[in-house]
Amino acid sequence: MIIKSKFTPASGLSNAHLQTLLPTFVRNKLKFNGVNQTLELEDGDFLDLVWTEKPKNNTPIVIIFHGLEGSIDSPYAKGIMLALKKQGWSGLLMHFRGCSIKGNRLARSYHSGETGDAKILLNWLQTHYPDSPLAAVGFSLGGNMLLKLQAELADSSPFKAVVSVCPPMLLNACANRLSKGFSRIYQRHLIGHLKRKLLIKAELHNYSQLINLNTKKINQLTSFWQFDDQVTAPLHGFKGVNDYYDQSSARQYLKKIKSPSLILLALDDPFMTQDIIPDESELSLNTQLELSRHGGHVGFIGGSILRPEFWLEKRIPEYLSEFI
Template identity: 35%
Template sequence: MPVLHNSDYQAPFLLQNRHMLTIYPSLFRSIRPAAYRRERITTPDGDFLDLDFSERGSSRLVVILHGLEGNASRKYVLGMVHIFNGAGFDTVSMNFRGCSGEPNKNLRFYHSGETEDLHAVIGYLVSLKKYTAIHLVGFSLGGNVTLKYLGERGATVDGTIRSAVAISVPCDLKSGSAELEKRHNIIYMQRFIRDLGEKLRLKALQFPGSINLDHYAEVRSFRQFDDRYTAPMHGFKDALTYWEQCSSRPLLPDIRIPVLVINAKDDPFLGKECYPYEIAAGSKYVFLETPHQGGHVGFVRFGEDFYWSEKRALAFIQQM
């Protein structure tokens, strides 16, 4: 039932190409910074997470999770902060380990299926006894983490968590990784590999002898990167094992709060397995909306303060 077939997003006339929709926001969108108040919390393994709050004195909170190599200052995060603040919600933008401007303490950092840090954040927020309703919004990798967390928790999820929105989600990591290896995505892949390499170099300085960066320039794909670094650093046998165990798609049937998944059909990062139509059709909780256009975290609107995805997320959460 919750497959939403009649999405009303239409790309601007000048941005009909999926790559233009993907790239335009990061290069050309003008958006003011958020008035963040930062808190640092300690994780159970002795590391830390930096949380950026933007508060309106509300009892309703939206937790925002960024994408791969993002952070709380990314434009797509700020757009969500501003639209929800304007509607009277508090927000907190979670920076994954090593993404807040300072390397984290431990050898491992973050990955597409790491949900214990989100659980620690939720536990901290609930302990404040300040919020009667908490909602989650995740982008790309952060969307997969959001959905995986809710699927893992199922009916045991904290009752304060009421709904979630996940945008441009590679819910099948193998499919998404294969799509990004295609020639038309070479610019994105090169950038990801470059940025992740910088993070690894910092780790190598922190932990001499623990990370082998010899021939790193030969790494060309997520499969190579995950086989060589992500999997061994986080306790997985290899890239395939990591992708299988960390994809949110198999856990979607276990979600027990309303969630909206927005994946554009022209998203250059997503393979066909990232569109879980059959799961959504058989679920009371997973709503799937697949606009024909939107690119990856695109959904640009000209002449308006907010993008379509931001208005859609707000409308869904308000409805819930």
């Protein structure tokens, strides 16, 4: 089902880039004090987790999957964790490998289609908190991963419901969009962040031998097409960037989703084009696509300039409360 969103941008803030960038500046002092936990993995690596608070008895647990290079310090992550806590639910943010304050131990990292770590976390939660209903929210990269995870789990999904916010469901189209116009600013920022981390890891792992990548080549990477072809794909077992994008883009899997799933997209999202929007025939009966004219990328700022309201922190709990 495809529906029209009720989101209305704040007066004077309908511009997509303002919607995308403003939360970083107006919420940079948002405070959230969580409970940290580290989950050791069998491959020798680890997942850093952050709880709003540990669940008691049958308290619902809502897992948060952040976006590319996000963390608990991302304004949208802190905002939704506080909103979940207000509902009386236990929010649990899973840092993708290397995205917490500690670098991960292995040469590999994470990517848009990496569902293995989420499955490990789910199994752990079902063992330790068997009476707690589970739900999940994914933002951007985390939203794409969550939809792919839902499709892979299909009828065996333990989630009562999930919400995917601004997922880049066609990775090649999004990589193209981020290489054009003002959107190149976002690409430059994110690639710069990835490269800085990669240069640190290159000192710990023999990347020149492992994936034929030395410091000079790392510094020459300027686009997602280049980074994903020379870094993401070889580090994670793909034949190349096209193989990675083809296998990891979530749009092709939507029909296989069997439990309630809400996808929130803004038509003006500067990280993507409208080409990524699926037809209604591509959606499963349990998947609802909510389209907004405005909102930017993980923005959705309503209210007013003087009193901004962060609509996602209302809409997401509103949807999840129907199921948990």
